[in-house]
Amino acid sequence: MTGGMAEQADGSPEREARSEDSGLPPAGADDPLLGLPAIWLRDNCGCAQCRDPGSRVRLTSITDLSERVSVAAVHRRGERIEIEFAPDRHHSEYDVGWLRQFRPAPIPRQRSRAPAAPTSPAAPPQPQPPPVSQPPPVSGTGAAAEDDRSEDAKQLWDTARICGALPLGSWPLYQADPAHRQACLRAVLRDGFVLLAGMPSEPGAVLAVAQTLGVVRETERGRVAEVQVGASPPSEASTNRPVLAGTSAPFRDPLLTVKVLGCLTAATAGGESTLVDGFYAAAALRARDPAAFAALTSTAVTFARADAQVDMRATHPVISLDPRGRIREIRFDPSHLAPLRGATSQIVAFYDAYRAFARLVEDPALRLTLALRSGHCLILDNTRILNGRTGFARGPAAGRERHFQACWTDLDGVASALAVLERPQHNGGSRH
Numbered sequence: 369m370t371g372g373m374a375e376q377a378d379g380s381p382e383r384e385a386r387s388e389d390s391g392l393p394p395a396g397a398d399d400p401l402l403g404l405p406a407i408w409l410r411d412n413c414g415c416a417q418c419r420d421p422g423s424r425v426r427l428t429s430i431t432d433l434s435e436r437v438s439v440a441a442v443h444r445r446g447e448r449i450e451i452e453f454a455p456d457r458h459h460s461e462y463d464v465g466w467l468r469q470f471r472p473a474p475i476p477r478q479r480s481r482a483p484a485a486p487t488s489p490a491a492p493p494q495p496q497p498p499p500v501s502q503p504p505p506v507s508g509t510g511a512a513a514e515d516d517r518s519e520d521a522k523q524l525w526d527t528a529r530i531c532g533a534l535p536l537g538s539w540p541l542y543q544a545d546p547a548h549r550q551a552c553l554r555a556v557l558r559d560g561f562v563l564l565a566g567m568p569s570e571p572g573a574v575l576a577v578a579q580t581l582g583v584v585r586e587t588e589r590g591r592v593a594e595v596q597v598g599a600s601p602p603s604e605a606s607t608n609r610p611v612l613a614g615t616s617a618p619f620r621d622p623l624l625t626v627k628v629l630g631c632l633t634a635a636t637a638g639g640e641s642t643l644v645d646g647f648y649a650a651a652a653l654r655a656r657d658p659a660a661f662a663a664l665t666s667t668a669v670t671f672a673r674a675d676a677q678v679d680m681r682a683t684h685p686v687i688s689l690d691p692r693g694r695i696r697e698i699r700f701d702p703s704h705l706a707p708l709r710g711a712t713s714q715i716v717a718f719y720d721a722y723r724a725f726a727r728l729v730e731d732p733a734l735r736l737t738l739a740l741r742s743g744h745c746l747i748l749d750n751t752r753i754l755n756g757r758t759g760f761a762r763g764p765a766a767g768r769e770r771h772f773q774a775c776w777t778d779l780d781g782v783a784s785a786l787a788v789l790e791r792p793q794h795n796g797g798s799r800h
Contacts (some may be wrong), residue, residue, distance in 0.1 A: 389791070401439075401471075404472070405473060405715050410460070413460040470709060473567045519694050523559055524648040534560070535555035549785075553786040574628050582778050582781015587617075597770070611727060612729075615701050626748050626779055629740075629772055631743065641740060642758065643748070653721075669683065687732075
């Protein structure tokens with residue numbers, strides 16, 4: 369379509385859109401696209417290329433979309449709208465009623481006020497004491513030492529750092545030696561994960577590992593969830609596609625905090641687990657782009673999942689801070705991010721910040737890749753460690769398909785188990 373106004377088959381005018389930072393030009397008050405930026409529209413495309421037809425999870429990352437995405441043309445036919453985007457020429461269709469529910473409310477106009485009537489002179493302002501400057505937070509002291517969930521109690525890592533001191537353990541030794549168990553639990557709290565070898569590669573073995581950490585959290589998938597192609601209900605993990613590193617089940621509130629993932633059968637090719645220290649990525653964003661960090665700590669976004677069994681939603685910032693402004697929790701999962709609501713400028717600022725953080729998460733210099741084999745068990749802190757998977761080939765024969773099992777427990781259980789093991793022993797008893 370060329371410039372100007374065209375006419376649709378029903379005789380109504382067809383509008384061609386221009387590219388702006390907000391994505392669309394000014395339009396009438398009843399235009400369902402008014403205020404919705406092009407990046408929001410493109411990110412929320414529901415076609416089979418962008419959403420899994422079975423699970424409806426998003427298949428694209430924000431980094432797959434051009435920074436200069438714009439609306440090239442808009443075609444409206446009744447209650448359906450088709451948009452052509454540039455520069456990728458992607459075509460998306462939307463329901464008008466669905467779009468209207470997300471349209472930002474117009475900013476109210478400021479009304480001029482009549483000058484206030486004169487009043488008696490106010491008392492002169494009293495001098496105020498100067499503000500008390502607060503010292504910068506020091507790792508390992510004061511509140512930092514008390515709260516073992518914040519960044520100050522952690523050892524943040526990128527690929528080079530963690531590969532030099534990979535937290536590894538042995539399941540048989542973990543069971544037999546309290547000192548080895550202490551080291552493994554300490555690694556989960558310090559580094560965010562530990563990899564155990566020697567777990568029996570049989571169904572339910574992962575549950576025995578989880579029970580040593582605390583209470584096992586049952587979900588709608590039971591105490592143990594199957595992670596294999598074709599598992600029900602459908603999810604991104606029940607395919608052989610790559611899975612971007614992210615927070616597991618961010619649509620739950622409160623968040624499930626410790627994931628225990630055991631390998632029964634490895635893929636014949638591919639299927640490696642990927643880990644990213646979300647706290648490290650967030651700290652790097654804070655250093656490189658303070659405005660983006662501020663946007664991701666102050667903008668509440670919703671993560672959602674709906675299927676035949678559940679309809680769950682949780683609304684939190686991508687990066688949550690403690691009262692001292694220290695990083696305490698990450699919720700990052702492009703697959704389950706619901707359409708963002710807010711003012712147009714806020715949406716655009718969020719997407720810019722979200723893209724910057726996603727680039728860090730996808731940076732190979734921050735990603736640890738682990739080829740888990742039968743009998744390996746990964747224990748990880750889901751409030752911090754972003755977990756993904758490379759794509760893999762389907763097994764050549766029945767019984768050789770990639771098969772993992774997962775279950776959940778709590779960080780406070782891990783901390784409690786470690787504290788009990790570390791109690792000084794005196795005359796055969798512990799001292800409190």
